[in-house]
Amino acid sequence: MNYVIETQHVHRFFGEGEVRVSALNDVSIRIERGEFSAIIGPSGSGKTTFLQLVGGLDNPTSGRIWLSGANIAEMTGRELSDFRRDHIGFIFQSYNLIPVLSAEENIEYVMLLQGVSVNKRHKRVREVLSLVGLEGLGDRRPAQLSGGQQQRVAVARAMASSPDIILADEPTANLDSATGAALLDVMRELNEDQGMTFVFSTHDQKIMDRANRLIHLHDGKVEQDETK
């Protein structure tokens, strides 16, 4: 099978001794290319930890994680940086755009790191701005954009380099209902039209409604895995 993500018996503990907390407990999940999946569960269930582990932002205490066939636990810091750059797109709850760069420059940044030529970068920036509905706003700095617009820039940044997977950590949490719904529609379209794989961590019903797979986490364990 063509798995984008595969985890095997992943454990993640925080702290030592009596204060040791199990954030993930024996999690084995496979996510296929083109999925629009949501990791759901109450606060503290391990959703964000799961995304951080599969995004290479944290290391598991034990277990294995493959991303696009590569075992990310065996990578050095530099290899992991390059891997994230080339294979993963991130969308964060609080947008996390670079405040001194314009929307276009924020979107362009990852491609610049990849060494994509100027012309190709600019063409791609125009394309993704259009896809997320931000034509004409490319020269604005994040502070000059609304929350919804900033999150659209974050989506555009995540998808601009055409990564294997986009990991979105509660992307609608800071947005009002209508803006969140509109943004989700954009992401769903990208998934359907371009086959882009999305994995969300969320407890937003709108995402759950649109997702084609829901992975329920509870106390760090996979409680239920349902495909619609």
Add this chain to the structure above:
Amino acid sequence: MLLKLALRNILRQKRRSLLTGLSITGGFVLSVFSFSLTEGTYENAIDFFTRDHTGHIQIHSGDYHEKPKIYKTISQPDTIEALIENESRIKTFAPRIFAPALAYAGSETSVVSVIGVDPLLESKASRIEEKVGSGIYFDQEPTGSGLAKVMIGVGISVSLDIGVGDEIVLISQGANGSIANDLFEVVAIVGTKSSFENEVVYLPLEVAQNFLSIPNEVHEYVLLATDASKSISLANTLQKRIDLLNADLTVSPWQVVESSFYKSMRADQQGNYFILAIIIFLVCIGVLNTVLMSVLERTREFGVLIAIGSRPNDIFKMIFIETMLLTTLSILFGLILAVPMLIFLTQIGFILPEPIDMGGVHFHDLRGSVSVTVVVVPALIIYGFACLVTIIPGLRACTITPKVAMSSY
């Protein structure tokens, strides 16, 4: 992109960047000022000292400089003068002979130093002619009395109670053991009470040679180099050439001849460099504070940059470029301020309320020195320290884990 990011990050906190920039500019201008004045003062002191009587280089027979004896002469002056004249790095030279003597006039006596000088060459190699206070420097005109001419220091003039036109008797010992004594006419009083010449009697070289029974021989050659800063290397070159002549002569730069003056000057110079270092240290603390604050404030941002694919060394580079950019802009602004200041220091200087008498030469002002070194050295030091203070915050920024960084605010 990194340059763009760096520039925008500098402009992000305009007030803080401005204050840091001004502290770098201030530090640079102060350093240039201090460096220029220090160098200028020492250049003037060295120029004064060497032009007064020491010269940049001296040539003696064997160990004459350490243990002077009347018979330790340079016996082949023509050969040495030919060698000196063939060296383009030597501006001028003057031969001298020395001897102690007893001087008396009327009923007064005084112990004096006799120095025989070539009137023409000596006036080019030292300031002796400028220091004639009364009377006339040695010329070709014979005296009215028909006696040989001498110039005396102020101290002798006072102790023997004589002036221009009076007669003076000198008694010494000739190189051949004979008693040397003769009557001379004073044609000039030179220097001041504090000057080197206070107890000196100057005789024209030929007169002194005959008086001391060392015809056609000298004790010392004083050389002025075209570039005083190259005295040591020039002295070494001359020594090698003289050694080829199999002559037992010693060539010494002024740093050796006047080693105590040179050492005390160097010690004083190092004291000034220490003050310079304190100025730069204070500037660097300011830069460190700014860089550190800027890094701490942007921890989350660095985490995001690393998360989306920036390599840790990209983050280090960005912080480094920011510091270098701010330093360069500040130094360029400092340069705009430093140029008129340097022009003032070199052309006008600080007028002293009371002139300083240094061995009969009066210093009326303190002047700075201008050279590439005066500007480049402080700039390089500030750049060097700016690089240094970037290391700690830079390492901190590039070693943070994105997960931890993104959870900070």
